[in-house]
Amino acid sequence: MFMKLRLSSSIPTIVGLYGETIEVPCNGGAVQSDDLIFTKWKYTKKDGTAGDLLVKQAHKDEATIQATDSFKNRVSISANFSLLIAHGTLADQTVFTCMLVWESNVKEYPVKVVVHKRPSPLLIKDKAKQLENGKLTTLGECIASEANPAATLTWKKNGDTLKNDDTAIKIISQVTKDPGTGLSTTSSLLQYTAVKGDVGSKFTCRATHETGDQESAAEIFTIHYPTEIVTLQVLNKGAIKEGDDVTLRCHADGNPPPTSFTFFLKEGKIPVNDNDTIVLPSVTRDSSGQYRCSLLEDEKKQGLQEIVVNYLDLSLSPSGMVLKNVGDTLVVDVQKNTSGDAQVSWTKNNGKLDKLPDFGELTYAHAGLYVLEVSVAGIKRSESFKLDVQGKPKINYLTEQLSADGKTKVLSCQAEGSPEPSVQWSINGTNERSTPHSNGMVTHTITVEPRKNLTVMCTVSNSLGDDSRAIVVASVIVESVPEGERSNGNDQAKLIVGIVVGLILAAAIVGLIYWLYMKNSRQGSWKTREKEMGTSEEEKKLEENNHKADV
Structure with a gap:
C-alpha cells in the first residue's frame, strides 16, 4: 500500500508498511496512455543488476509476470500502471523502475521503496517489587520489538523525562536486529535511586517511531523508607x-x-x-x-x-417542690465546678429567662417551674425547683354590667389566692364561667335577671381562708306590649306626659307670682314704717286676691 512519496536527489522515495500491500506509482501516477504499446516494471537487485518483474501490453487485460524470485507471486499492476507488491517485507527496500514504451518514444521512471514496521506494544519486564529509599535499584526493562527502523525509548516519571546521570539514574539501551526478518528490537534498562518523595510516582516508558509514538501503562512502585516522624x-x-x-x-x-x-x-x-x-x-x-x-x-x-x-459539677438550692407564702423571700444558690467557661441559662415554665427574677418579696406571679441548665464542652447538666406561692383569698372587685339586649345583668367577681379559691354566689344564675387560675388570679361570672333590686354577695375561699363582698343589683323591668299596639301606646304616653308637665309649670308660675307679691307688700310697709294694719278697703282687696289665688 502506498504510504508517502519523498524526493531524494532525483529519485522519488515512497514508504510502505511491513506486511501490507505496497503501491509504487509510475511517474507519480501521471501516465500518457495514448499510443502506449506496453508498460514494464523492473527492480534493482542487491548486486546492482536489474531484474524483471512484469510486462503489461496495452491491448491485453492481464500482465505477464516475469519475476522468478520472491516477487513472483506478490507483484501485479493496477489500472493506473502502479506496481502492487503484496505482503511487503524489508527485502522490498530497493529501486523499482517503470518503463513506458510508445511507438516513437521510451521513458523510464525509477522509484525508491522504504518499508517501515511499527514496533509491537511496549513491554516492561523484570519489574522491581519495591524500591529502597536511597538505594540504586533496577526498576525494569522496557522492550520495543520488531520495528523498522528501530524505535527510540525514553523513561518518564510523572510525565517528565528521566536522564542518565550515572549516579542516581542509570539508563542502559541497546538495539538488536533479527537476522531472518531484519526487524530491530530496542531495549532500555532503568536503574533508579528512589527517595521518600517518590511515593505514588508514575513511571512510564515511551517509544518514538516513524509510524507514531506509543507509551506503556504507568507503573507505581512501593518504596521502602525508615521512620522519621x-x-x-x-x-x-x-x-x-x-x-x-x-x-x-x-x-x-x-x-x-x-x-x-x-x-x-x-x-x-x-x-x-x-x-x-x-x-x-x-x-x-x-x-x-x-x-x-x-x-x-x-x-x-x-x-x-x-x-x-x-467535667461539670452542679448543685442548686432549693430544689424539688418549694412552698412559700405571699410576701416571703426566697434565696437561690447555684454551685458549679467546671473544666472551662460554662454556658448558663434559666427557663420558667419552658420560657427562656434573661436572668433569674428577684425573689425579695414573693407574689403569685413568681410561682412556676424554674430550670437551670449549664453546659461545657459537650457536657450538659440541669437542676430545677418548682415554686408554689400560697395566700388567703382576696376579692379585688365585684361588678355588674347590663347585657347587650338589656334584659339581664352580668356579674363578675375577681379574686386572688392560692391554692385556687372556689367562688360561690348568694343567688343562682346562668352562663357561669371561670377564667383559668393564673398568677394567683381567677375571675368568675354569672348572668342574672333581677325582677327587683337585689343585694348579691360573692364569697371566695380556699384552705387558708375566705373573703366576701356584696353588690346591689338594680331590677330590670321588661313590659310585654303586643306588636300592633306599640305605636299607639307610645303616642298616648307622650300626650299624658305633656299634660302633666304643663300643669306643673302653671302651678309653679302662680306660686312664684304670689310669693313675689307678698314680698313686695311687706317690703313696702317696712320701708315707710307704716302701721302693720291697712285700711278696711285695702284689707278687702287683699282678701279678694287671696281668694283668687286659692281658686
Whole structure:
C-alpha cells in the first residue's frame, strides 16, 4: 500500500508498511496512455543488476509476470500502471523502475521503496517489587520489538523525562536486529535511586517511531523508607468528657509502617505488639495531661499529645417542690465546678429567662417551674425547683354590667389566692364561667335577671381562708306590649306626659307670682314704717286676691 512519496536527489522515495500491500506509482501516477504499446516494471537487485518483474501490453487485460524470485507471486499492476507488491517485507527496500514504451518514444521512471514496521506494544519486564529509599535499584526493562527502523525509548516519571546521570539514574539501551526478518528490537534498562518523595510516582516508558509514538501503562512502585516522624493521635471525635473511653493511635511515617509501639501513660510505659492503638477506659478529670508514644525498638522518636478531660459539677438550692407564702423571700444558690467557661441559662415554665427574677418579696406571679441548665464542652447538666406561692383569698372587685339586649345583668367577681379559691354566689344564675387560675388570679361570672333590686354577695375561699363582698343589683323591668299596639301606646304616653308637665309649670308660675307679691307688700310697709294694719278697703282687696289665688 502506498504510504508517502519523498524526493531524494532525483529519485522519488515512497514508504510502505511491513506486511501490507505496497503501491509504487509510475511517474507519480501521471501516465500518457495514448499510443502506449506496453508498460514494464523492473527492480534493482542487491548486486546492482536489474531484474524483471512484469510486462503489461496495452491491448491485453492481464500482465505477464516475469519475476522468478520472491516477487513472483506478490507483484501485479493496477489500472493506473502502479506496481502492487503484496505482503511487503524489508527485502522490498530497493529501486523499482517503470518503463513506458510508445511507438516513437521510451521513458523510464525509477522509484525508491522504504518499508517501515511499527514496533509491537511496549513491554516492561523484570519489574522491581519495591524500591529502597536511597538505594540504586533496577526498576525494569522496557522492550520495543520488531520495528523498522528501530524505535527510540525514553523513561518518564510523572510525565517528565528521566536522564542518565550515572549516579542516581542509570539508563542502559541497546538495539538488536533479527537476522531472518531484519526487524530491530530496542531495549532500555532503568536503574533508579528512589527517595521518600517518590511515593505514588508514575513511571512510564515511551517509544518514538516513524509510524507514531506509543507509551506503556504507568507503573507505581512501593518504596521502602525508615521512620522519621512519630505522631500520637486521639481518635475520639469532639471534646472528651468524664466517663468516655479514649482511643490513642501511634503513627509512624515509615514504609512498611511499623506495627509495634510503646505508649507512655500515667500508669507507666506499656508496650503494644502488632497493634498501633490503645484504649483508656472511663477517663476522669485526673486523666488530663500529656501522653506519648514511640517505636517499640526506638524510644528516641516520640509522638506527643495533650489530653483535656472536661467535667461539670452542679448543685442548686432549693430544689424539688418549694412552698412559700405571699410576701416571703426566697434565696437561690447555684454551685458549679467546671473544666472551662460554662454556658448558663434559666427557663420558667419552658420560657427562656434573661436572668433569674428577684425573689425579695414573693407574689403569685413568681410561682412556676424554674430550670437551670449549664453546659461545657459537650457536657450538659440541669437542676430545677418548682415554686408554689400560697395566700388567703382576696376579692379585688365585684361588678355588674347590663347585657347587650338589656334584659339581664352580668356579674363578675375577681379574686386572688392560692391554692385556687372556689367562688360561690348568694343567688343562682346562668352562663357561669371561670377564667383559668393564673398568677394567683381567677375571675368568675354569672348572668342574672333581677325582677327587683337585689343585694348579691360573692364569697371566695380556699384552705387558708375566705373573703366576701356584696353588690346591689338594680331590677330590670321588661313590659310585654303586643306588636300592633306599640305605636299607639307610645303616642298616648307622650300626650299624658305633656299634660302633666304643663300643669306643673302653671302651678309653679302662680306660686312664684304670689310669693313675689307678698314680698313686695311687706317690703313696702317696712320701708315707710307704716302701721302693720291697712285700711278696711285695702284689707278687702287683699282678701279678694287671696281668694283668687286659692281658686
